[in-house]
Amino acid sequence: MLKIEKLNKKFQEKVLFEDFSLELKEQEILAIVGPSGGGKTTLLRMLAGLESIDWAEISLKGEVYKIKNQSFSQASLGFVFQDFQLFPHLTVMENLILSPVKTQKLPRKEAVAKAGATLASLELSGLAELYPYALSGGQKQRVALARAMMIDPEIICYDEPTSALDPELRDQVAEMILANKAGGATQIVVSHDMDFAEKVADRILQVNPRN
Numbered sequence: 001m002l003k004i005e006k007l008n009k010k011f012q013e014k015v016l017f018e019d020f021s022l023e024l025k026e027q028e029i030l031a032i033v034g035p036s037g038g039g040k041t042t043l044l045r046m047l048a049g050l051e052s053i054d055w056a057e058i059s060l061k062g063e064v065y066k067i068k069n070q071s072f073s074q075a076s077l078g079f080v081f082q083d084f085q086l087f088p089h090l091t092v093m094e095n096l097i098l099s100p101v102k103t104q105k106l107p108r109k110e111a112v113a114k115a116g117a118t119l120a121s122l123e124l125s126g127l128a129e130l131y132p133y134a135l136s137g138g139q140k141q142r143v144a145l146a147r148a149m150m151i152d153p154e155i156i157c158y159d160e161p162t163s164a165l166d167p168e169l170r171d172q173v174a175e176m177i178l179a180n181k182a183g184g185a186t187q188i189v190v191s192h193d194m195d196f197a198e199k200v201a202d203r204i205l206q207v208n209p210r211n
Contacts (some may be wrong), residue, residue: 006184093115
């Protein structure tokens with residue numbers, strides 16, 4: 001469903017990607033692993049339109065886009081950030097409905113109903129009126145996923161989803177990702193944890209820093 005060809009990206013004189021290619025199949029879980037500085041998170045951010053691309057040819061569901069010195073905004077990607085990035089002054093429910101109401105112009109009543117169903121699917125129904133400070137690390141992770149799912153993404157991207165989580169919570173995150181696959185989701189997981197990557201991924205891509 002997604003094919004990237006000849007992707008190039010550099011910051012000043014540091015080259016992160018040169019003629020990089022990648023293909024992602026529908027319902028596949030791709031894990032991107034490697035040490036810090038290899039460009040794993042930058043790759044996710046470029047795919048999500050959060051970072052500009054110097055050059056690439058990207059095919060998405062049959063449509064071909066040639067990107068030069070701009071962001072790729074054609075894909076609908078849900079992004080689960082490493083530090084969750086939940087708004088601390090908003091409740092869980094308000095965090096979930098913010099983007100659909102503001103950017104997708106979804107009526108608030110419909111957004112609330114959709115958020116309620118999404119929370120229920122992740123066993124979070126009782127947390128809707130809580131603020132992020134009251135949540136555990138694992139709960140924040142699932143709320144962040146729920147927020148990403150609210151835009152009906154074509155691909156869900158996770159940036160270091162097990163960072164700073166204990167082994168039990170890492171197992172919960174693995175179960176969550178595999179459950180999403182069973183539900184039909186296509187997913188990309190960036191991680192430095194090879195054991196976790198092997199547990200969840202259909203395929204593992206190793207990315208190393210360039211000299």
